[in-house]
Amino acid sequence: MKNPFESGDVRVTSLYGERGGEFHKGIDLVGTSSTRIVAVEDATVAVSTMVTDRQNKTWEWGNYVRLDLDDGRRLYHCHLSQRLVRAGERVKKGQVIGIMGDTGKAYGAHLHWELRPQGFSTESLDICAYSGIPNRLGVYDAKTDEELPEKTVDAAFREGDGITLVKGAVYTNGVKVPAQYIGKTYTVAQTGVGRVLVRELYSWVENRYVKKVSAAAPQKPEEQKGYRTGDRVKIKQGAVYTNGVKVPSRYLGQKYTVAQVLSGRVLIRELNSWVADEYVERA
Ligand SMILES: [Zn+2]
The missing domain is CATH 2.30.30 (SH3 type barrels.)
Structure with a gap:
């Protein structure tokens, strides 16, 4: 894939296409280890500016750099915190052109990356087809294009x-x-x-x-036990049903079957009663 970040992987945070009745003309990206934005191919800097006049919708882009590719297509890099190139300059593939930021209409730092055809059209081209970045939320290894597992x-x-x-x-x-x-x-x-x-x-x-x-409280071991329907359990000393009634002592120590599981409690089949997990142990 073409990686607009100088190094590291790419997180897709908002997709190209329909977005709540509007068409999102670019893809939103965050670099996992670099905020430095590079030219993904040799190109000419056509625009490097920030529009502050809010009558002009372009203000939403904040600091942006437009690169004109050699075939005339226009590649926009928006919301930059800094622009590091000037209009008219020739840039090489891999050259840093700016720093990711949240200028303009942006909530949180990201790169809005958008491709348009040659000319004056405001139509967008498919930035994902151009870049090879999947149009799917996730984090992608820029070298192998593999999606990285969630937990890491x-x-x-x-x-x-x-x-x-x-x-x-x-x-x-x-x-x-x-x-x-x-x-x-x-x-x-x-x-x-x-x-x-x-x-x-x-x-x-x-x-x-x-x-x-x-932050979430660390999980108690009891909560991780995760009873399942069909499990065999015993009821502990001092147990009460979830309605607050004490479980009669003659029921303690006997083996029962879990009929149903809800968060923090189990339904004991033989007693047709709910008991909190903390009063239950595996038989
Ligand atoms: Zn965007």
Whole structure:
């Protein structure tokens, strides 16, 4: 694949294509070990600028560098924190042209990378077809194009972490998170590559819109036991049913069967009663 970062791997954080009723004309990328943006082929710097006039929609790009490829196609590098080349310059493949940033309309540092045809069209070309970067959230090894396994790349959040969503957050389907949900505390229900499932909102949000406010408590060994339907268990001394009623002593020490499992509790088939995991042990 063509890697616009000087070194390291590439995380795809937002896809090329339909995004919540709009068409995202580029792909959003974050370098896993470099923030230095390079020319992926020999080209001419056509534009190196920042538009600050908000009447002009181009302000959304922040600091951007447009390279004109030798076949005339135009390659845009947006939201840079710094531009390191000037219009008119000739650049070589691999030459650093800027630093990744979050200028313009960006929430969190990333590179918006977009390809357009020769001329004055505002139409985009398929940046993924051009670059070989998969149009799929994930982290990709720039040398082998292999997708890297989730757990090695996503230590950022864990199930149970307390989080808030930052201003401007969008769900991964591209829909804007309503203002009243911003700044509230939520819980991570599940993690994926570059994104988390917010338990209270039943929605996925990209990591860059998420701030951790508290870390998940380490899992207790009991919780990792993970009873399954059909397991044989005994009930411990002092056990109570989940409704608070004490389990009669004649039921203690006997072998029972798990009929159903819910978070933190099991249904004992023979007693047709729920008991918390902490009162149960394997028989
Ligand atoms: Zn973008």
